[in-house]
Amino acid sequence: MVRMTGTKRAILDAAIEIAAERGISGTTMDDVAERAGVAKGSLYYNFASKDKLFEGLLGEGMAALTEALRGARAGTAGWAAIEVLVTTLLGSIAANTALAKVIAGDIFRTDRAWRETSFAFKHDALAEFETAIVEALPEASATGAATLMASSVFGATLMAGLQWLLFDEERPQSEVVAAILLTFSGRLAPASPSREL
Amino acid sequence: MVRMTGTKRAILDAAIEIAAERGISGTTMDDVAERAGVAKGSLYYNFASKDKLFEGLLGEGMAALTEALRGARAGTAGWAAIEVLVTTLLGSIAANTALAKVIAGDIFRTDRAWRETSFAFKHDALAEFETAIVEALPEASATGAATLMASSVFGATLMAGLQWLLFDEERPQSEVVAAILLTFSGRLAPASPSREL
DNA sequence: GTCTATAGTTGGATAGAC
DNA sequence: GTCTATCCAACTATAGAC
Structure with missing residues (x-):
């Protein structure tokens, strides 16, 4: 998150809050201006358009998350890397729940002006998980299962994380991490001999 | 899916297709009318409002999915139940990808007219997974982990399923089920002795 | 039961004063 | 750099002919 003038920051904060409730398409510039406590003209002085506003917001958030995942995985491998990736992703979701909700609702849209950015982010974030998965289970790479498994781990963490933050927020974060990893x-x-792919 | 007049069916089909591309808020009644090949007046003859149209659409789809999960789990238990639930959920997503995309983008919204319906559906669907999880690992129930684990399994299947259908569609469904269950x-x-919660 | 035409409202964006 | 006032396009919904 780059430092910026109070107005710009207030606009971005208002935008992400409202979008978390109503989605991006359901968020109006009038509502953003009102919650930010500025006039609508100031929105368009600071941002070229509604699309550009949200493109910047999501781009910034996605870049920060990818960077956090990359940093967390450094120096670990295999199952240990999966543990820190899940912990880091869950921590990021908890620290920025509104943004996580918006991204979750937007991740499979293909009509957005920022779909290239969004696609690249998803690819990079999943690649961190995939790397750890291949280290933990090399044969997953050969069968092409690793990418799907990365989506599985990411999706599990995202859905459990939002379920926690929206409906069960008193629960300590450590318990949520433990439950996801337990899965x-x-x-x-069943305790079994080798299982075929 | 109840049988209905050609016009009503055409409207619903058009609505879900467009909403899968642009989201519900981004879908206009003009677009729906055009794709359905009817005049806009016919939309409002068949449905009271845009909200009622999508409320019915999502409600119908969610009820069908919950029913499919309930039926699939019947007669099985524990890990075997988890296997059939994942398989059934993935099959439903594949058979109705557009609806799955819309539900995925809408599941964490709290401002919808149909949020009660949506909430109840999510609760019922997750309960099927939770039941199977508690059978497979009874101690998950005591610690409160079972609900989070159910979200994890559901989220993993949903994200891997959409990843598959949107970006890797030539892959046979059986491989996708195998990859999710492998996760x-x-x-x-690591092969380890008992792990604490 | 479906159409055309239109009413009424909202929302993105801009102009110009301060 | 922020405000007020306004333009104009797009949208939901309705009226009334057929």
């Missing part, structure tokens, strides 16, 4: 631990599956 | 199999985690 991947194999304790749901 | 939960424990083969990512």
